[in-house]
Amino acid sequence: MxxxxxxxxxxxxxxxxxxxxxxxxxxxxxxxxxxxxAIERKLSTREAATPMVLSTGRPSIDEVEYRRVRVSGQFVQDWPVYLDNRPHQGAAGFHLLMPFRIAGSDMHLLVARGWVKRDTADRTRLPEIATPKGTIELEGIARRNAGQVLQLGQPEPLKPGAIVQNLDIAELERATKLPMQAFVLEQTSDTGDGLVRDWLRPSTGxxxxxxxxxxxxxxxxxxxxxxxxxxxxxxxx
The missing domain is CATH 1.20.58 (Methane Monooxygenase Hydroxylase; Chain G, domain 1)
Structure with a gap:
């Protein structure tokens, strides 16, 4: 048939x-x-370059993104912010972010200092982390932002010690009244604070x-x- x-x-x-x-x-x-x-090619090229020394200038994000950056200054001790929902190797935790005043300038830089495990018994309890005092030198990788996760609910007004899902530099600038650089520095240098700095490469996946x-x-x-x-x-x- x-x-x-x-x-x-x-x-x-x-x-x-x-x-x-x-x-x-x-x-x-x-x-x-x-x-x-394309990001991985750009990362490899810029990471191999000589670190950019950040001082009084205000480089554009396209100029500095993925570059190694070296900067001297001091942390703004009273403005820690904790990024929630940042697991590491299966453990729940935070990314600690803090403004950093650049030496010889009124300009500030948002530094992602590292990862710390959260208290699973009390999710609102913040870990005690030593913050270097005085002028120090940091080195890290410049990033456009601190990473984005799904925003759950309406965020509360930003304040010192806040636990947030995401953090926008412009929002931090308004809340702190501090002039900020337009990028985030993922810290790679060790400052003896016990934080984990195993940053996920944006080219992963x-x-x-x-x-x-x-x-x-x-x-x-x-x-x-x-x-x-x-x-x-x-x-x-």
Whole structure:
């Protein structure tokens, strides 16, 4: 008996939607992988360069991003901010951020000092962390921001010792009345405070994006094949 294809509108429309969604999301994941590769190339180039010494200037974020930066000054002791939902090796914890006044200037720099484990019995209890006093020298990697996570609920007004999901430099500048550089310094130098400085590279996850892209493309191909196979019928009916 001859094999005929039976066209039906509802399966056809459903297949078109599934294929379009699969291809679209696969392309998005492919672009994300390409963006991560570009970031890694930029990171490798800029990390190999001589550290930028930050003083009284105000470099643009495009000029300084991913570069090693060296700066002298002192921490603003009374303005710690804790970024919540920053796990490390499976443990819940905070990233401690603090303004840093640049020596010989009124300008300040937001420093991501490191990670610390949180008290799981009392989630509002803040850890005691030693902060160097006086003028010190720091070195780290310049980042556009301190990283973003899903914002849960409406954040409260920023204050010293606040536990927040995300932190915007402009918001910190308004709350502290301190002029701030337009980037964050992920501290890499040791200041004897016991904080963990195992920073996640922004280029991490290329293979994950490629894997997701393959899954979405496979979904599109499966939907199309399913439509073709189920539309084939033998005989006259």
């Amino acid at each position: 001859p094999i005929k294809f039976r066209f039906r509108w509802i399966p056809f429309i459903a297949t078109i939607i599934a294929v379009a969604v699969g291809i679209s999301l696969g392309q998005w994941q492919t672009r994300r992988a390409a963006e991560k590769l 290329v293979d994950k994006h490629r894997g997701y892209a393959f899954q979405w493309y496979a979904l599109a191909a499966t939907a199309f094949l399913f439509y073709v196979v189920t539309g084939l019928r033998r005989g006259k009916h």
